[in-house]
Amino acid sequence: MRYDFDKEINRLNTSSVKWDSTEALFGDKDILPMWVADMDFLTPQPVIDAVQKRAEHGIYGYTIRPDSYYDAIIGWMKRRHNWAVNKEWICHSPGVVTGLSLIVHAFTQPGDKIAIQPPVYYPFTKVIKNNGRQAVHNPLKFENGRYTMDFDDLKKKLDSGVKLLIISSPHNPVGRVWTKEELTELGNICLERNVMVVSDEIHFDLIYKGYTHTPFASISEAFAQNSITCTAPSKTFNLAGLQTSNIIIPNKEYRLSFQKAVNALSVGGANPFGIVACEAAYRFGEDWLDQCISYLNQNLNFLIEYIDQHIHKIKVIEPEGTYLVWLDCRELGLDAKKLEELMQKQGKVAFDEGYIFGPGGEGFTRINIACPRSILKEGLKRVEHAVNHFVSIKNS
Ligand SMILES: Cc1ncc(COP(=O)(O)O)c(C=O)c1O
The missing domain is CATH 3.90.1150.10 (Aspartate Aminotransferase, domain 1)
Structure with missing residues (x-):
């Protein structure tokens, strides 16, 4: 079509x-x-069709996520990103920003330091500050019209007692699609310092010709175990209002902590339109x-x-x-x-x-x-x- x-x-x-x-x-x-x-x-169109079909049913009660929903996500990650995701890694949050807030709650205490790489998507700062944590800046370098990460500064900042690093990958607003090499260097710096990486990959499907997105957690088992990846079909398929995001957590302990935060705030429910839209988008989009x-x-x-x-x-x-x-x-x-x-x-x-x-x-x-x-x-x-x-x- x-x-x-x-x-x-x-x-x-x-x-x-x-x-x-x-x-x-x-x-x-x-x-x-x-x-x-x-x-x-x-x-x-297949997403519109799926939502219309669901709407026509006329009962929009409490909703589960069927196996077919998980299969669609797993299939998408494999086909589009060459990333093998297990069903049990897939956790949920209404939006990605809610997911970030849940992560901040699950893995840090009030007053803790969380690193970000400005200029960056401004809700990162809001999530950190509104939850009473401190934002530590590892500013991007801007040289010859191109942005890169400043790894020397990152080491210094992480050594000051940072608990988490939140990255935007690809980066909003500067538009960089981080290379595997850049992400590897970043991941190793974090591993050496025992700092968890939260990789916000919400823009991961929107990549221009000549560039390739690398899911941070797909680089190595060690990175997978030391990270949480925030994904959603929302940017890719224009579904932000349906409030359906998938937070991918390979580390079992981290998963339990995240789930505890979800339960504490009772935000684990599924939106019936969101799940059919996500499934249709990943299957037919x-x-x-x-x-x-x-x-x-x-x-x-x-x-x-x-x-x-x-x-x-x-x-x-x-x-x-x-x-x-x-x-x-x-x-x-x-x-x-x-x-x-x-x-x-x-x-x-x-x-x-x-x-x-x-x-x-x-x-x-x-x-x-x-x-x-x-x-x-x-x-x-x-x-x-x-x-x-x-x-x-x-x-x-
Ligand atoms: C990097 C990044 N993360 C998260 C979001 C928003 O996510 P959500 O609407 O799912 O909270 C955006 C939206 O622009 C974004 O650019």
Whole structure:
């Protein structure tokens, strides 16, 4: 089946965080929302069919996860990621961020140190701080337009008594797909220091041509035993609202601790629509995903060319994965709040501004390109207008 990713679908009045909160969040109902990480595309037809079929039944009571659900996850991990996952490793959480919070509860105490690699997905910091733990920063290095991990700094930071390291793999917002070598070096540093790795791999299916995602736990048995991997079909297939994530824990002791945290908060239930959607996506969604990645690749090329030709003060940090693109706006010479104002007030575009991702994010912004090209073009036109107007006033 050929999917039409160019088709604009009106999401207003669907209680969409992205489209129905513009007034509440930005005070402007005409702002173009290109921030939160969901897609303006229909989910694959087999997923829609499965959800409709389940909806037609009309009884939505307490729900179990059938064997076929686990088989679908196991099949996906093997086919798409060459990762052999056992059924009993698969634990559950409504969202991945809830999963991170449960992990923080299960494996650390109030006041403990947890390392992250900013600029990084800002809920990492929230989960750590809201649970009374301390965030320790191991900032990414940015050299010659490319981000890498700073292993020397990581060793120092972990030696200061860190209990957990949470990584974003692939990395949101900088778009790196960490190589096996990078992950191996990171994993060894953590093993030597007895620090557990929490690998948030929610973007793992959205990888551009020429790059390969390596599940951290697939690298070695020692890494598998020293890690927890957070996965979900939500980013891949645009199912975030269905609140169905799979937290993969090969270490039996860790699994029991995680389960205890799940039970303590009673968040182990299954969403009947989430489980049929996840199963259908992993069984029948591959064709859609390949077409979606190809469309995203074209959107990315369109954005790179557009910015190169029309918005000279912005540089694109070319992502290797994810539909989020990190834009370097530092040449504009604006502080974080002024840059935000330029985009939102003059440009009428809502991006996720760089400063919210922590140190190293100031002067950057993040755009979501998982939308029809017409919307992307409109967003870029608005940025072009705002930025070039600003530059011409500055130069006059
Ligand atoms: C790295 C990362 N983790 C987790 C999430 C959100 O996960 P969930 O909606 O399942 O809590 C996102 C969403 O953007 C993300 O980028």
